[in-house]
Structures are given as structure tokens and as C-alpha cells.
Amino acid sequence: MTTSPRPxxxxxxxxxxxxxxxxxxxxxxxxxxxxxxxxxxYFIADYxxxxxxxxxxxxxxxxxxxxxxxxxxxxxxxxxxxxxxSDIPETFELTWxxxxxxxxxxxxxxxxxxAARDRNRDAGVEDLDAGVSMGLYNYPVLMxxxxxxxxxxxxxxxxxxxxxxEYARDIAERFNQAYGERYALRLPEHVTSQDExxxxxxxxxxxxxxxxxxxxIPLLGDRDALRRLVRxxxxxxxxxxxxxxxxxxxxxxxxxxxxxEAGTAAVRERLAAGGLGWGEMKELLFEQLDAVLADPRERYxxxxxxxxxxxxxxxxxxxxxxxxxxxVLGGVRGAVGIxx
Ligand code: TRP
Numbered sequence: 001m002t003t004s005p006r007p008x009x010x011x012x013x014x015x016x017x018x019x020x021x022x023x024x025x026x027x028x029x030x031x032x033x034x035x036x037x038x039x040x041x042y043f044i045a046d047y048x049x050x051x052x053x054x055x056x057x058x059x060x061x062x063x064x065x066x067x068x069x070x071x072x073x074x075x076x077x078x079x080x081x082x083x084x085x086s087d088i089p090e091t092f093e094l095t096w097x098x099x100x101x102x103x104x105x106x107x108x109x110x111x112x113x114x115a116a117r118d119r120n121r122d123a124g125v126e127d128l129d130a131g132v133s134m135g136l137y138n139y140p141v142l143m144x145x146x147x148x149x150x151x152x153x154x155x156x157x158x159x160x161x162x163x164x165x166e167y168a169r170d171i172a173e174r175f176n177q178a179y180g181e182r183y184a185l186r187l188p189e190h191v192t193s194q195d196e197x198x199x200x201x202x203x204x205x206x207x208x209x210x211x212x213x214x215x216x217i218p219l220l221g222d223r224d225a226l227r228r229l230v231r232x233x234x235x236x237x238x239x240x241x242x243x244x245x246x247x248x249x250x251x252x253x254x255x256x257x258x259x260x261e262a263g264t265a266a267v268r269e270r271l272a273a274g275g276l277g278w279g280e281m282k283e284l285l286f287e288q289l290d291a292v293l294a295d296p297r298e299r300y301x302x303x304x305x306x307x308x309x310x311x312x313x314x315x316x317x318x319x320x321x322x323x324x325x326x327x328v329l330g331g332v333r334g335a336v337g338i339x340x
Pocket of ligand 1 (some may be wrong): 143
């Protein structure tokens with residue numbers, strides 16, 4: 001019996017820090033859920049991180065931390081192809097071929113590049129390109145190559161990355177216009193969560209949890225640190241007895257992402273009824289997080305403590321990913337007249 005291959009889901013994770021609770025809810029958990037229905041290719045975008053990370057020890061540390069976190073959170077490396085971007089030379093070769101069909105104007109309009117120019121303009125800097133590297137400028141072409149080299153069907157991303165996936169599609173269309181009769185690249189689609197709360201999980205100060213606000217809670221840090229940070233979360237001065245609006249409570253917003261329906265409903269009622277103070281709510285949140293994260297934390301510690309297991313997982317992923325990438329790159333090379 002032959003089974004038709006499942007559609008491919010692909011995403012890249014930039015190793016620019018240790019994963020936090022917001023990454024888990026916004027990216028890790030939804031992407032792992034997709035692995036039931038898709039053939040998943042997930043990778044650590046270490047060369048993308050090089051546009052901002054200048055410390056080699058940190059780049060290595062964060063690359064391993066991201067890979068270990070995903071595995072610890074339930075990604076099954078037997079079923080999911082987990083790999084490092086830098087292990088796939090085909091991606092970088094494809095980047096050049098794509099650059100040659102990509103309009104420069106497209107990159108001039110990319111959000112991240114425009115934002116860098118706006119910052120210069122606001123600061124009164126005369127050269128609007130000051131501080132812009134070619135890495136930042138070409139970032140969308142490398143990302144298009146990541147996606148197209150694996151012939152991905154869907155790309156789960158946060159909203160800030162939607163433009164990049166659209167660019168990948170545009171660039172593939174340009175390639176196909178030129179060479180499609182000889183070889184056509186598969187056109188990818190982005191998927192973003194419909195659940196608003198997943199995009200906006202609050203951090204310590206109540207703003208969206210984000211590394212750039214320095215308000216994050218590490219996902220798999222130790223238990224004491226977790227308790228300390230939860231206690232530090234900002235609350236208002238509503239007295240214990242007063243009824244509280246669960247939907248405007250940052251503690252509850254985090255709680256409900258980690259609890260089941262019954263648990264969420266029970267806490268919602270207690271807050272609305274009054275009598276549940278913020279101190280106790282913090283304790284409930286900590287206990288809930290700890291219950292969900294205790295096992296992943298242990299697995300993470302193992303993986304970070306011994307490089308060999310993680311290296312073996314990434315080597316296996318590299319082998320499977322390269323096999324797929326080689327097939328696409330072979331088609332591209334033939335189409336453009338190199339090794340045709
Ligand atoms: N640019 C993405 C981010 O900053 C990371 C990334 C790199 C990516 N290559 C990708 C995401 C390919 C999806 C597909 O989050």
C-alpha cells in the first residue's frame with residue numbers, strides 16, 4: 001500500500017535567547033501540535049541570529065538551548081526533522097539563485113529594513129542606511145531559501161513574520177516565471193494562530209512578554225527562579241475580598257494558557273466572586289506552571305548537560321533535511337543551467 005505523503009510544515013526559530021513562556025505559548029506548543037497532521041521540518045535559524053548575536057559562545061549556547069527546549073517540550077525527533085540551518089549548505093546555494101530573481105525594491109520595502117531606516121531618520125542620522133548590514137538587508141532572501149529548499153507547504157509563524165513568508169512566495173513566483181517550465185518551486189503559505197491570547201501573552205510588567213521589553217519568564221529555568229519571577233509580576237492594589245475581572249488580570253491570562261478548561265473555569269469563578277487575592281493567585285499560577293513544566297525542565301537539564309544526545313538528534317535531522325534539500329537544489333541547478 002502506498003500512502004500519499006503528508007503536506008510539509010516548516011518553521012525556523014532564531015536562537016537569540018533562552019526560550020520563555022511567551023515563546024512556548026506563541027510558537028513551540030502550536031508548532032508541535034501541527035506535527036500530528038504534517039510532516040514537520042523545524043530548524044534552528046543560527047545564521048539568521050548572526051545578524052544580531054556577536055558572541056560566539058552565546059550563539060552556541062542559545063542554539064542548543066532552543067533545540068533542547070523543543071525536544072523537552074514534546075517534539076519527537078523520530079517524527080519531526082529537527083536540524084540546524086547552518087548544517088544545510090543547499091540553503092545558502094539556493095539563496096544566491098533566488099537573489100538573482102529578487103527585485104531589490106522588494107527588499108527595500110521589508111519591515112525590518114524600513115524600521116532601521118526610520119530609526120535613523122528619527123535620530124537625525126543623515127545616512128539612513130547607517131548600521132544596516134547586508135545580513136539584515138538580505139535576511140528575507142535567506143528566509144525564502146529556508147522555506148523553498150524544503151518545498152514547504154505551510155509555515156507556522158507569529159504575525160511579525162507574515163511578510164517574510166509572503167516574500168518567500170513572491171520570490172518563488174518570480175523564479176517560476178523565469179524557469180517554471182523546467183522546474184517549479186512549491187509556493188508556501190503562512191499559518192498564524194487564530195487565538196488572540198496566544199499572540200499577546202503578558203510578561204512581568206503586563207506588556208506583551210518579549211525579550212525586547214526585558215519582561216520575560218524563562219520557560220525551563222529552575223523552580224525557585226520561576227517562583228521568584230511569578231511573585232514579581234505586576235498587580236494592582238485591589239484588596240483580597242474585592243471581586244476581580246479575570247480577563248484584565250495578567251496572572252489569569254498566563255494561568256489559562258497552562259491549565260485545562262475545568263481548572264481555568266474554577267479560578268475564573270473565584271476571582272470574580274472575590275476573596276482570591278493576588279498573592280494567592282500568584283501561588284496558584286506558580287503551582288500550575290510548575291506542574292506543567294517540571295518534567296520538561298528535567299529533560300531539558302539532561303539534554304543541556306550532555307551534548308552527545310542533542311548532537312545525535314541534530315545529525316539525524318540534518319541527514320533527512322539534506323536529502324530533501326538536495327532534490328530541490330538539483331532541480332534548481334538544472335533549471336538555471338548549472339549542471340543541467
Ligand atoms: N525570521 C524568523 C524569526 O525571526 C526565523 C526564521 C528563519 C524562519 N527562517 C525561517 C521562520 C523560515 C519560518 C520559516 O522568527
